Amino acid sequence: MDEIERTIERLRAEVRRAAVSGDRTRARAMRAELREAERAWDESLARLEERPPASLGSAPVDQPGPLLPVREQVHQALTLLGTPAAQRLIIAVHEAFFGSPLAAARLTSLRRDEERSFRAAPYSRPYYLCTALTADLLAPARGLLAVSTWPIERRVIGPLSPRVNYLEAAIRVAESLLRMPKPSQAAERLLRRFAANIPGAADGARPKDPHLVVAAAHAELEIHSAEDGSVRREAAARARARLDDAEQLFGSRMRVIPRTGTGA
Amino acid sequence: MTIEARLDHIRGAVPPRNHNARTIAALTSNPGCARRAIMDAAGVDKQRLASCAGFPAPFGQSQFAITRGNAFEAQVKANGCAELLRLLREGLGLPLPEVSYADLEEVGGNTSRELRHSRTRGLLARAAASGADAGTLFDHPLLRLAVAGQQVYLEPDLIAFRLHGQFHVVEMKSFAVIDGQADGDKVAAAATQSAVYVLALRELLAGEGYGPDTVSHEAVLVCPENFSNAPVATLVDVRKQLTVLRRQLSRLEHIDSLVELLPPGLTLDLKADEAGVAGRPPAELAGAIRTVPARYVPECLATCEMCYFCREEARGATATLGRDVRDDLGAVETVHAALGLADGTLDPADDLAEAAAMLQVAARLRREALGGTA
Numbered sequence: 211m212d213e214i215e216r217t218i219e220r221l222r223a224e225v226r227r228a229a230v231s232g233d234r235t236r237a238r239a240m241r242a243e244l245r246e247a248e249r250a251w252d253e254s255l256a257r258l259e260e261r262p263p264a265s266l267g268s269a270p271v272d273q274p275g276p277l278l279p280v281r282e283q284v285h286q287a288l289t290l291l292g293t294p295a296a297q298r299l300i301i302a303v304h305e306a307f308f309g310s311p312l313a314a315a316r317l318t319s320l321r322r323d324e325e326r327s328f329r330a331a332p333y334s335r336p337y338y339l340c341t342a343l344t345a346d347l348l349a350p351a352r353g354l355l356a357v358s359t360w361p362i363e364r365r366v367i368g369p370l371s372p373r374v375n376y377l378e379a380a381i382r383v384a385e386s387l388l389r390m391p392k393p394s395q396a397a398e399r400l401l402r403r404f405a406a407n408i409p410g411a412a413d414g415a416r417p418k419d420p421h422l423v424v425a426a427a428h429a430e431l432e433i434h435s436a437e438d439g440s441v442r443r444e445a446a447a448r449a450r451a452r453l454d455d456a457e458q459l460f461g462s463r464m465r466v467i468p469r470t471g472t473g474a
Numbered sequence: 475m476t477i478e479a480r481l482d483h484i485r486g487a488v489p490p491r492n493h494n495a496r497t498i499a500a501l502t503s504n505p506g507c508a509r510r511a512i513m514d515a516a517g518v519d520k521q522r523l524a525s526c527a528g529f530p531a532p533f534g535q536s537q538f539a540i541t542r543g544n545a546f547e548a549q550v551k552a553n554g555c556a557e558l559l560r561l562l563r564e565g566l567g568l569p570l571p572e573v574s575y576a577d578l579e580e581v582g583g584n585t586s587r588e589l590r591h592s593r594t595r596g597l598l599a600r601a602a603a604s605g606a607d608a609g610t611l612f613d614h615p616l617l618r619l620a621v622a623g624q625q626v627y628l629e630p631d632l633i634a635f636r637l638h639g640q641f642h643v644v645e646m647k648s649f650a651v652i653d654g655q656a657d658g659d660k661v662a663a664a665a666t667q668s669a670v671y672v673l674a675l676r677e678l679l680a681g682e683g684y685g686p687d688t689v690s691h692e693a694v695l696v697c698p699e700n701f702s703n704a705p706v707a708t709l710v711d712v713r714k715q716l717t718v719l720r721r722q723l724s725r726l727e728h729i730d731s732l733v734e735l736l737p738p739g740l741t742l743d744l745k746a747d748e749a750g751v752a753g754r755p756p757a758e759l760a761g762a763i764r765t766v767p768a769r770y771v772p773e774c775l776a777t778c779e780m781c782y783f784c785r786e787e788a789r790g791a792t793a794t795l796g797r798d799v800r801d802d803l804g805a806v807e808t809v810h811a812a813l814g815l816a817d818g819t820l821d822p823a824d825d826l827a828e829a830a831a832m833l834q835v836a837a838r839l840r841r842e843a844l845g846g847t848a
Contacts, residue, residue, distance in 0.1 A: 298552060349582035369609065372554025373573035379553075407556040409563065409570065433571050462582070 211258075214251045221247055249323065252279050280316045281324070281339055283308065285357060292382050293375035294342035294356040294365055306397040307386060321355060325460045328358075332455060340459035342367045345445035348453060350461030358459050362449050368441035370434045377427040377434075380404040380411075384420035384427070477730045481516040484736075486743025490517025493626040498619070499666035500777040502718045505725070508732050509768035510778055514621075515729040518742055520779035526744050526752040527760045529782035539648070546648040547631055550696055550705050555611050555632075558644070561696065561707040562634060566642075572610040572635075579614040587627050590616040598675075599682040601635050610635050617674035621726060630671040634694065640687070641679075643671045644694045651697045651706055659776075661695070661710065668693035669715035673723075691716065737765050772796050804829055 221244040228237035256279045278286075287303040288295060295303070301312045324339045338358040341350035345368035356365045367375075380401075387393050387401055401423060405411040411426035453462055493514075501514060513520055524531050550557045554575050562568040576597055581589045594615040601609035612633045618625050632644040645668045649660045676689045692709045699706035742762055744752040752759075763783065770788040772795075774781040785794065790808050793800045806812045806829055814820030815830040816837035822830035 296552065298548075344577075344582070347582040352577060352580060369574035369576060372575045373556075373559070376553045376556050407553075407560045409560075430570060434573060 211251065211254050214247055214254065217247045218244065218251065255279055256281065280312065280320060283310070283312055284317065284320065284339055284355060285337065287312075288339070288355060288357050290382060290386055291379045292364075293378050294351070294354040294367065295375070295379065296353045297355070299379070300355065302396075302400055303383070306383075306394060306400040307390075309394065317355075321460075325456070328459060329456055338459060340365070341461050343445070343449060343458075343461050345369070345371070345441050348445065348449050348457075348462045362446040362458060363439075363442045366442045366445045366449070368438055368445065370438040371442065374431065374434050374438045376404075377408065377431045380408060380427045381424050381431075384423040387420045477733055480733050481512075481729070483739075483741050484512065485516040485518050486741055486745070488519065488744075488746070491519050492517075493621050495628050495630075495667045495670045498621060498626070498628075498670045498719070498723075499663060501722045501726070502666055502715070503777045504769060504771060504774060505718070505722055507769040507774075507778075508735075509763070509766040509780065509784070511725060511729065512732055512736070512766050513742070513780070515726050516742075522744065522752075523742060523759070523763070524779050524783050526754070526756060527763060527783055528756040529780075529786060531779045531782050543646075543648040546698060546703070546705075547646045549703065550646055551613065551632070555613075557705055558611070558632070558634075558696065558707075561705060562694070565707045566694070566709075568610070568634075574610045575613065576609060576611065577613045578616065587616060591618055591627065595678055595682070598633075598641070598678065602639070602641075602679060602682065602684050602688055617671065617678055619670065619674040619677060621723060628671060628674050630668075630675075633671075633675065640690045641675060642690045642692065642694050643668050643675065644696060645671070646696045646705075649697060650700065651708065652700050656697060662715075664695055665693065665710050665712050666715045666719070668695070668710065669712040669719050672712060673716060673719060735767075740765055770794065771800070806833075 221240055225237055225240045225244055228234075228240055259278065259282070283304055284300055286308055287300045290303055290307055291299070297314060297317050300317070301314060304310065304312045320339060321341060327335070328338050328340075336359075340356055340358045342354035342356045342365045343349065343362070344351050345366050351367045354367065383397075383401055383404055387397055390397065401420060402412075405423045405426075408423065408426050408430060410429060411423045449458055497514070501510070504510060513523075521531065554573070559568070559573060563570070578590060578594050578597070579585070581593045594612070594617065597609060597612065598615065601612075612635070614629055614631070615633055617628045617630065619628055620626070630643055631646045634642045634644050645664055647660065647664050649657055672689055672691065672693065676686045679688050680686070691711060691713045693712050695708045695710045696705050697708070698704065740762060742759070743754070744759070745754040746752050760783070763780075764787065768780070768784045768787065770781075770784040770791070770793055774784060778784075788794050790810060792803045792807060792809055792812060795809070803812055805826060806815065811820060812833060815822055815826065816833040818834065820830075
């Protein structure tokens with residue numbers, strides 16, 4: 211790792227020199243190398259710190275967030291939510307419950323890096339950050355990250371799933387808040403934002419009572435869950451039957467998949 | 475020579491510009507302008523043409539406005555359209571079970587327009603066929619509209635489907651509604667854009683055998699409320715805009731009558747070389763543009779890329795003072811003539827006698843009001 215750090219130092223200097231001298235081609239090349247080196251550094255750090263990710267989501271974690279690699283931080287947030295989530299929500303949750311901001315720029319390449327890593331050496335990590343799958347085409351759902359250890363049913367996005375996921379995430383956030391001895395302001399703000407869009411959750415004198423949010427979300431969830439569940443089960447069965455391991459995690463990019471049953 | 479060939483010749487050796495909802499909406503702002511009608515029908519790149527003729531327009535949407543608009547849209551649509559669902563439930567009485575959401579921005583990782591359009595068509599037709607509970611929110615459907623014989627692809631922000639089996643177009647705009655009031659011009663522009671989508675959606679469903687009633691003439695406008703980022707939804711009736719739009723589109727269809735009035739062999743080709751540098755002298759280009767009659771009004775400054783050119787050309791004409799002045803002065807076309815008639819230095823022709831008398835009265839009133847100081 212010392213070696214990588216020295217390389218990064220050297221490359222930074224090179225990039226600066228190239229930028230100052232106006233040699234943009236060289237600067238770009240150097241920057242690409244720099245990014246590669248930084249990624250290698252992240253990965254070796256991840257290897258140093260790799261440990262079972264269980265029980266992370268339940269309580270506020272005391273260790274300072276920024277020392278964890280991005281994928282660990284995202285994993286924490288996703289484990290807390292329990293559903294596939296978009297970047298913005300992951301960042302908000304991480305800030306609310308783990309106390310450190312996540313750099314949005316570093317999330318963008320995450321999914322691709324994970325896919326590359328999985329294809330190079332399948333199952334060599336305890337978990338991968340992967341995509342949610344659309345129920346109809348089993349393609350990667352735009353902008354949604356998930357965890358590979360979840361069952362496919364949880365990662366499939368049918369027509370009703372965005373709402374179901376939202377309600378389930380609201381319940382998880384509210385429950386996590388209840389477990390916190392002293393919830394942070396950011397966490398309360400997050401819950402309020404959830405509650406505002408769930409009927410019955412924001413009514414009454416105490417708009418941010420987590421119990422009320424849980425109850426209201428459960429009430430609406432009841433309406434959708436049966437239909438959503440059947441779509442998910444059907445799509446998951448189709449995914450297991452037709453897709454290879456990598457595609458099950460990162461989605462099929464094939465153009466045409468024969469549709470079956472109700473999943474169209 | 476066919477009309478298409480003439481229009482192609484007018485445009486020159488470049489591919490035609492594509493329309494979008496914004497440019498189609500702009501068509502309705504000055505229906506009397508033949509220059510704009512011809513250029514739009516031919517698909518001329520007006521922005522480049524204007525700058526090559528020496529009158530570049532600082533035109534187009536500001537980058538900040540675009541970013542702001544996208545951020546607001548993303549916020550309203552985040553988490554399965556959570557905020558939008560609340561608005562539709564509270565404002566339009568959308569029933570709780572209707573939360574289905576279909577993302578049409580890409581099809582299986584593929585963003586080709588044909589694919590997206592055919593999928594949009596399939597999903598919307600299925601929703602229309604199978605009653606109220608099949609499909610509620612359709613995100614970024616890709617619609618198509620025939621403009622001047624070309625198929626133009628359009629992307630509304632969102633289409634909501636709700637009970638009574640009617641589609642509503644949802645348009646998200648980032649201008650604020652303060653105390654229930656929004657900027658009238660901006661609402662009008664948004665309404666016209668929504669009307670474009672309503673029309674395109676009706677056309678799509680007509681292709682599947684559904685009548686125009688399937689798509690509501692009331693669009694849902696979602697804007698930030700007051701000085702916050704919290705969205706608020708309003709219903710906007712776009713029937714008037716639909717009528718104007720249909721008329722303008724049919725006018726583009728019948729562009730031949732306008733083209734016939736132009737000198738044969740007219741071309742607005744920039745004669746650009748391979749690097750894209752225009753090879754035609756600005757003066758010659760300007761001369762060619764002037765052969766197409768324009769109808770400049772000050773509103774053009776907000777909607778048309780040719781505005782500076784036309785304003786320069788119309789300098790001294792009564793039209794530059796606005797539609798009201800132009801209509802009041804009728805046949806008096808220039809400011810110079812109007813002043814001449816008013817102070818009696820110009821002899822009015824018979825048909826201008828009435829206008830001249832009015833102008834003289836106005837001049838006298840002005841003199842008296844200013845006490846002879848002017």
